[in-house]
Amino acid sequence: MPAQKFGSADVRPAAVAGRFYPFSAHALDRMVDEFLSEAKTGGTRTPKAVIAPHAGYIFSGPIAGSSFHPWLEESGKISRIVLIGPSHYVYFDGLALPSAMKFATPFGDVVVDTDAVKQLRELPQVKVFDPAHEQEHCLEVELPFLQRTLQDFQIVPLVVGEASDEEVREVLDLLWGGPETRIVVSSDLSHFHGYEAARRLDRATADHIEAGHGGQLTGNHACGYRAIRGFLLAAAARGLAVETTDLRNSGDTAGPRDHVVGYGAFLFGARA
16 A cells, blocks of 8 residues: 555545555554553553654564553543654654644544644744655554554654754653653664674663663664653653563564564653
């Protein structure tokens, strides 16, 4: 199924349905439910935020399931998700919002929080820039997991371009909210190393995230390093604890082991 362009100013079509995940709602439902049911669980029961991978589901879906599983128990309490991840296809400065008011998936449309968009437009580093969203997969692939996990929610979709840690942090501070608002930082980890080298590098990345040392992260650690670094600043200011619940790569899930991509599920919640 070829990717679609924006069909109207209102709806952002699914760009990677049929490639990164099933185009059929029935097949997608079965797949996501399987990932959630087989999730690795930890001690963080009510995470404020998660880091989740964004590759094709056969590769990263099991790890994504570990990221989103804890929200099943809070599905009725969460009404807004801040989705933030890296630009893979378009270069631009700052952070990009879409003009669309809904994002489509095979499960139906997800509504964009237009009040939050108006707030963000006051920040100089944030702009409406549709090219950053048209073909971008990093936010889209998280939506079916959210649709199967939550009940009635809106999203604030942000693609990060060339933005500083403080610029990202300022955006997240503005959107932080209370227990009704949660954050999904979309990022894969290392790219295209051999299996054992990837395991070592991804473990080092997890150590940096667990220690709150975002400044140590580069594109060699994670494609979403800019979003992660800014998020870690906001999380540290609020004393959030982090737990790594799943750390695997494509060699563990569905691919060969000579050229792998790493994935991690990280949960951020109040300290016990």
